[in-house]
Structure formats: structure tokens, C-alpha cells
Amino acid sequence: MLARNNRFHGYSSLNWAYRHGETIRDHKLSLKYANNQRRHTYRVAVVISRKVNKSAVVRNRIRRRIYEVLRSNSDAIKGNYDLIFSVYGDELADISSKELEVMVKGLLKRANII
Secondary structure (H helix, E strand, O other): OOOHHHEOOOHHHHHHHHHHOEEEEOOOEEEEEEEOOOOOOOEEEEEEOOOOOOOHHHHHHHHHHHHHHHHHOHHHOOOOEEEEEEEOOHHHHOOOHHHHHHHHHHHHHHOOOO
16 A cells, blocks of 8 residues: 555545646556646555446455555656546456556656656
8 A cells, every 4th residue: 555645635636636737548547647846755546437347346456456556666756746547447457467567657657757
């Protein structure tokens, strides 16, 4: 699990990131990121709609897997960014952890965050 100061708290902070952020999209995952000068570290949220999968168990499994990839690579993230990952397919629950790590790190590299 990510540290408390690396997670979003409250809906208005997500709204700020959605309004001021830029988007990079992959076929199953997208990243909305915004440089937040008011923070000293990065924040992360993973958004998964019920349309992706009706089961909360599967949605939470995907969320936990993405958080784990980010936690294990947290020292590589430079800057004070607000990061919002949106998931578009429930295939992320079943792919290997290496493939998921490549997808997440690929989005972060394309955004020049790592």
C-alpha cells in the first residue's frame, strides 16, 4: 500500500487534477498527470468504473496491483505530480505482474515522470 501522503484525499483534489492535467492513453490504461507546485511529493489515484467489471473484488484486485507497481518504483518518480490512472479493461486483473509493470512504467516514461 502506498503511504498516506502519496494518496489523494477528497474529491476536489481529483477535480483539480482532471481540469489541469494532461492525458496519455494506452489501449487498456490511461494516465492523467498534472504538476502540482503546492505539494512536496507525488499523489496517485486509480479509477476503475463499474463498467470495466461488475465485481468489486476484481476492480480492487486491479487497483491493488497498480498501487503495488507504483510503490515498488516510488523512488524513480521525480517531482510533485498528481497522477490518476484510469483502467479500461478487466484484463489487467489476469496479466502477469511483469506485463503490468511494463505498461505502468511505459506511461510514466512517456509523461517524463520517471
